[in-house]
Amino acid sequence: MTGPLVEIAPGTGGDWRAVCAYHDLLPGRGAAVLVDGHQIALFRDRGGAVYAVGNRDPFSGAHVISRGILGSRGTAPVVVSPMYKQAFDLRTGACLDEPAAPGGEPAALPVWRVRLTPAASACAGDVAPPNGGAHRPETARS
Amino acid sequence: MTDTRRRLVLAGHGMAGQRLLEAVTDRAPGAWRITVLAEEPRPAYDRVHLTSWFSGTTAEDLSLWPAGFAAEHDIDLRLDDPVTAVDRAARTVTTRSGHTVAYDALVLATGSRPFVPPVPGHDTPGCFVYRTIEDLEAIRDRAAHTGVGTVVGGGLLGLEAAGALREMGLHTHVVEFAPRLMAVQVDEGGGAALRRRIEELGVVVHTGVGGQAVGAGADGTVDSLTLSDGRTLATGMVVFSAGVRPRDELARSCGLPVGERGGIVVDTRCRTADPHIWAVGECAQAADGRVHGLVAPAYAMAEAAAEDITGGDGAFTGYEAATKLKLLGVDVASFGDAHGTGDGALEVLYSNTRAGVYKKLVVAPDGRLLGGVLVGDAAAYDLLRPLAAAGTPPATPPEQLVLPTPEGGAAGPVTLPDEAVVCSCHNVTKGAVRAAVSEGGCADVAAVKRCTRAGTGCGSCVRMLTTLVDDELAAGGAPVTKGLCEHFAHTRAELFEIVRVKNVTTFSRLIDEHGSGGEGCDVCKPVVGSILATLNPRLGNSVHILDGEQAALQDTNDHFLANLQRNGSYSVVPRVPGGEITPEGLITIGEIARDFGLYTKITGGQRIDLFGATVDQLPLIWRRLVDAGFESGHAYGKALRTVKSCVGQTWCRYGVQDSVALAIELELRYRGLRSPHKVKAAVSGCARECAEARSKDFGVIATSAGWNLYVGGNGGMTPRHADLLLTDADHATLLRTIDRFLMFYVRTADRLERTAPWIERMEGGLEHLRAVVVDDALGICDELDALMARHTETYEDEWRATLEDPERLRRFVSFANAPGTPDPTVRFLPERGQIRPAREHEAVAAR
Ligand SMILES: Cc1cc2nc3c(=O)[nH]c(=O)nc-3n(C[C@H](O)[C@H](O)[C@H](O)COP(=O)(O)OP(=O)(O)OC[C@H]3O[C@@H](n4cnc5c(N)ncnc54)[C@H](O)[C@@H]3O)c2cc1C
Ligand code: SF4
Numbered sequence: 003m004t005g006p007l008v009e010i011a012p013g014t015g016g017d018w019r020a021v022c023a024y025h026d027l028l029p030g031r032g033a034a035v036l037v038d039g040h041q042i043a044l045f046r047d048r049g050g051a052v053y054a055v056g057n058r059d060p061f062s063g064a065h066v067i068s069r070g071i072l073g074s075r076g077t078a079p080v081v082v083s084p085m086y087k088q089a090f091d092l093r094t095g096a097c098l099d100e101p102a103a104p105g106g107e108p109a110a111l112p113v114w115r116v117r118l119t120p121a122a123s124a125c126a127g128d129v130a131p132p133n134g135g136a137h138r139p140e141t142a143r144s
Numbered sequence: 145m146t147d148t149r150r151r152l153v154l155a156g157h158g159m160a161g162q163r164l165l166e167a168v169t170d171r172a173p174g175a176w177r178i179t180v181l182a183e184e185p186r187p188a189y190d191r192v193h194l195t196s197w198f199s200g201t202t203a204e205d206l207s208l209w210p211a212g213f214a215a216e217h218d219i220d221l222r223l224d225d226p227v228t229a230v231d232r233a234a235r236t237v238t239t240r241s242g243h244t245v246a247y248d249a250l251v252l253a254t255g256s257r258p259f260v261p262p263v264p265g266h267d268t269p270g271c272f273v274y275r276t277i278e279d280l281e282a283i284r285d286r287a288a289h290t291g292v293g294t295v296v297g298g299g300l301l302g303l304e305a306a307g308a309l310r311e312m313g314l315h316t317h318v319v320e321f322a323p324r325l326m327a328v329q330v331d332e333g334g335g336a337a338l339r340r341r342i343e344e345l346g347v348v349v350h351t352g353v354g355g356q357a358v359g360a361g362a363d364g365t366v367d368s369l370t371l372s373d374g375r376t377l378a379t380g381m382v383v384f385s386a387g388v389r390p391r392d393e394l395a396r397s398c399g400l401p402v403g404e405r406g407g408i409v410v411d412t413r414c415r416t417a418d419p420h421i422w423a424v425g426e427c428a429q430a431a432d433g434r435v436h437g438l439v440a441p442a443y444a445m446a447e448a449a450a451e452d453i454t455g456g457d458g459a460f461t462g463y464e465a466a467t468k469l470k471l472l473g474v475d476v477a478s479f480g481d482a483h484g485t486g487d488g489a490l491e492v493l494y495s496n497t498r499a500g501v502y503k504k505l506v507v508a509p510d511g512r513l514l515g516g517v518l519v520g521d522a523a524a525y526d527l528l529r530p531l532a533a534a535g536t537p538p539a540t541p542p543e544q545l546v547l548p549t550p551e552g553g554a555a556g557p558v559t560l561p562d563e564a565v566v567c568s569c570h571n572v573t574k575g576a577v578r579a580a581v582s583e584g585g586c587a588d589v590a591a592v593k594r595c596t597r598a599g600t601g602c603g604s605c606v607r608m609l610t611t612l613v614d615d616e617l618a619a620g621g622a623p624v625t626k627g628l629c630e631h632f633a634h635t636r637a638e639l640f641e642i643v644r645v646k647n648v649t650t651f652s653r654l655i656d657e658h659g660s661g662g663e664g665c666d667v668c669k670p671v672v673g674s675i676l677a678t679l680n681p682r683l684g685n686s687v688h689i690l691d692g693e694q695a696a697l698q699d700t701n702d703h704f705l706a707n708l709q710r711n712g713s714y715s716v717v718p719r720v721p722g723g724e725i726t727p728e729g730l731i732t733i734g735e736i737a738r739d740f741g742l743y744t745k746i747t748g749g750q751r752i753d754l755f756g757a758t759v760d761q762l763p764l765i766w767r768r769l770v771d772a773g774f775e776s777g778h779a780y781g782k783a784l785r786t787v788k789s790c791v792g793q794t795w796c797r798y799g800v801q802d803s804v805a806l807a808i809e810l811e812l813r814y815r816g817l818r819s820p821h822k823v824k825a826a827v828s829g830c831a832r833e834c835a836e837a838r839s840k841d842f843g844v845i846a847t848s849a850g851w852n853l854y855v856g857g858n859g860g861m862t863p864r865h866a867d868l869l870l871t872d873a874d875h876a877t878l879l880r881t882i883d884r885f886l887m888f889y890v891r892t893a894d895r896l897e898r899t900a901p902w903i904e905r906m907e908g909g910l911e912h913l914r915a916v917v918v919d920d921a922l923g924i925c926d927e928l929d930a931l932m933a934r935h936t937e938t939y940e941d942e943w944r945a946t947l948e949d950p951e952r953l954r955r956f957v958s959f960a961n962a963p964g965t966p967d968p969t970v971r972f973l974p975e976r977g978q979i980r981p982a983r984e985h986e987a988v989a990a991r
Contacts, residue, residue, distance in 0.1 A: 026960050027960075029693075030663070031695060034960065035962070048663055049663075058969075062710060062711075063983075064712035064969070065967055065969050069700040069708070071665070071666040072663060074664070075665065076630070084700035085710070102196070107200065108205055
């Protein structure tokens with residue numbers, strides 16, 4: 003399938019990497035990708051925006067964040083861990099329910115920056131997500 | 145212009161020091177010209193969570209020094225320049241760099257230093273203490289070059305350090321001089337249970353021995369530790385965690401009194417013998433004659449001193465120690481008088497050696513809770529600690545809280561008095577939390593955290609906080625929506641009616657037209673998914689729960705048609721109707737489990753659970769199961785699970801009906817029915833009730849004249865026996881009544897409400913239910929019957945349907961960009977001849 007590609011880069015800076023096609027992402031759900039041994043959870047919301055955060059759930063240590071339910075809490079887009087149900091803000095990675103995981107480690111998920119680029123065969127006009135959504139993916143904090 | 149402000153000098157910028165700065169600037173903004181003289185090279189940070197530095201928390205994350213704080217309050221913070229002398233007559237201090245700073249008020253907050261036993265070789269390179277970020281940096285560097293680490297000291301901190309070494313992949317020893325771990329906090333029984341738990345983490349525990357001498361290798365660094373019993377451990381590093389000593393050296397050298405065992409003597413206002421000098425935190429001996437080594441009393445002392453300095457009158461009189469270990473996977477807590485040393489103290493004990501659970505409560509003769517120890521299961525800690533601090537006999541006998549079902553229904557934080565301290569880190573009472581909601585206008589836990597600080601320390605009280613806030617919102621005048629969540633002001637039952645009556649076919653339409661719009665959440669999405677699953681045949685939707693937009697609504701279990709387990713793997717449960725299975729069927733399941741290396745276990749619902757499948761394996765496993773004639777058991781869904789049966793009349797000498805045949809019929813009739821919560825059922829062949837039917841949502845017991853139907857039972861946390869709905873019913877009446885009972889439940893129950901609370905909540909209770917489903921008092925039975933008929937007609941096996949559709953199969957990959965690559969972090973180790981999930985640190989070692 004043609005259409006835009008999803009590219010991500012570490013929140014702290016670094017190279018952009020294409021990880022999958024935008025159409026691979028189901029609206030309202032997540033998917034995991036593997037980049038240099040890092041597991042990253044991608045989400046596409048109903049409005050079309052894409053987010054990328056670390057796939058490891060700090061409360062269980064399991065790599066399952068991508069399988070959580072996508073939702074909103076107030077104005078924050080969130081993913082709810084499927085393991086123990088804590089919500090994480092997809093823009094900042096911050097856990098909205100508990101400040102720290104049981105080991106004392108902070109409950110936040112690392113955030114990756116996201117952008118969409120046209121696939122080789124697609125035209126530049128494909129860059130904006132469908133559904134008329136503003137180009138919201140650039141939401142990561144650095 | 146001359147500066148007329150008085151001069152406050154703070155020696156030591158640790159946790160207590162920073163709290164003092166916040167309190168002083170809060171109470172008397174601009175009144176003091178503040179100089180902070182700090183020994184460490186960085187501003188105050190959260191020492192309590194120091195260990196999390198090893199797992200990626202950065203020094204910045206740990207910092208307690210808000211950006212802009214210095215500028216806002218005009219604070220002169222001088223790092224890396226400790227105070228070396230105090231001249232009380234001149235009221236000046238001198239720093240290491242030679243500066244002299246004058247004060248009107250001097251606060252000593254110098255903390256404590258780790259005690260290093262003076263054994264030979266204790267200063268060999270490779271020996272460390274565990275107190276600062278620099279200590280941890282050194283430990284990490286050394287860990288990269290050695291495979292074995294030893295911690296001297298089996299107290300709270302020592303175990304935390306051992307856990308950290310283990311997490312870094314080191315083979316780890318703990319050496320403790322006392323006969324048990326955490327000797328200060330836990331008693332003998334608790335120590336034994338704790339030891340078992342710690343050993344399960346892979347840490348080798350040596351108690352009753354001390355470190356005798358540290359040995360060095362050819363390169364001059366640590367290579368062994370000799371113990372007092374003569375044994376020698378090969379080890380590449382030694383971390384001393386054998387207690388701390390107050391840093392009272394400044395006080396000693398300027399002639400201020402210190403306690404017998406160290407600690408600058410202060411009164412309840414945290415003043416030293418010199419009216420211009422205060423001492424707070426771990427360097428001080430408080431008015432109760434003790435040196436406190438925890439952050440909560442350090443904060444309380446900082447507050448008391450700040451009050452005094454700014455002209456108020458705060459006091460710190462003492463603190464009841466309470467501890468909860470932050471070690472991953474080990475629950476241990478102790479609070480109050482854990483050793484039962486008080487007059488006439490009585491003990492209540494619950495101990496299960498096999499499970500590694502040990503709980504002891506210390507109770508006064510009049511019933512007041514004095515303290516306790518919890519090992520292996522500290523769920524009751526949140527509730528017990530404030531009860532112990534409350535000083536009045538609790539409404540619920542505390543022993544009820546430590547019995548094996550700790551959350552057992554009735555007892556919640558409701559039973560706590562208002563004075564009970566809920567968050568001990570920040571000393572926030574239940575009353576303060578309630579006031580924040582009822583008077584402060586806080587509408588959720590996050591707001592209460594911001595407003596009261598409760599829950600922002602160690603975090604162990606957050607669960608209880610949530611319950612309190614909810615209760616208070618529900619009780620108070622605050623507009624309590626009985627709505628599902630922030631997206632819908634409706635209950636599940638109301639949404640069901642909207643979908644049914646208005647023929648709303650999608651979540652998008654429902655949330656846009658009847659809800660808030662937007663994304664929805666983990667509460668409303670699965671609820672709507674479940675409602676659609678029931679009504680799909682009637683709405684003309686695809687009945688497959690993974691089709692179209694419905695896929696986005698499902699919980700992870702439904703989304704992968706399997707049950708998520710703790711390491712991210714899944715378990716698989718094929719349906720075995722009535723628990724009847726052929727030898728061939730058993731062999732097939734056995735072969736599949738063997739071929740995929742799955743862990744097998746017989747469930748309580750008379751079937752076989754296969755654990756340890758990765759997402760990628762699920763379709764492969766199901767291909768084989770479906771080919772052998774098995775179908776989904778819906779163990780993953782809020783749906784009918786099993787209809788269990790006893791062997792019944794066919795074989796049993798006492799049986800009066802064929803319970804197995806009926807159980808199979810019922811299970812096939814209701815399989816796949818999505819409901820507000822799981823539904824369990826059973827059929828017994830006579831009144832002896834071997835199938836335990838009365839502990840089920842619906843249970844059938846054979847009589848010589850027909851069948852008795854019971855409804856609303858369950859096991860689990862709050863066990864309840866089902867109530868009799870029909871007596872001596874014939875087969876047709878029985879089926880019809882169960883059809884209606886189930887559909888009425890599916891239609892009107894709340895989210896996650898089992899049948900028992902649903903019936904209890906119903907006005908008129910069981911009698912009303914009987915009127916509706918037996919006598920059709922509401923005139924809805926035709927509709928209920930029709931809905932159930934549609935369900936049975938349109939039922940299809942979810943797994944078979946999934947395997948037939950490449951679109952549906954696409955989701956069963958671990959990585960969208962690397963299909964076929966399984967999640968490398970899902971790892972297993974052997975145990976009792978099968979697999980078990982590797983814990984995180986074990987997985988690292990295996991990789
Ligand atoms: C790994 C670890 C885990 C912990 N876990 C918990 C826990 O779970 N719960 C709990 O309640 N507590 C815990 N604690 C204890 C808690 O951190 C302390 O009780 C708390 O930090 C005490 O605060 P303080 O300000 O008195 O001392 P500190 O935070 O130690 O601060 C003292 C500061 O003064 C500096 N200083 C010393 N002498 C001078 C001088 N002459 N001039 C200038 N500066 C000086 C020191 O360098 C230090 O920076 C833990 C501690 C550690 C190390
Ligand atoms: S319930 Fe009755 S029929 Fe069933 S096994 Fe027990 S004794 Fe036999």
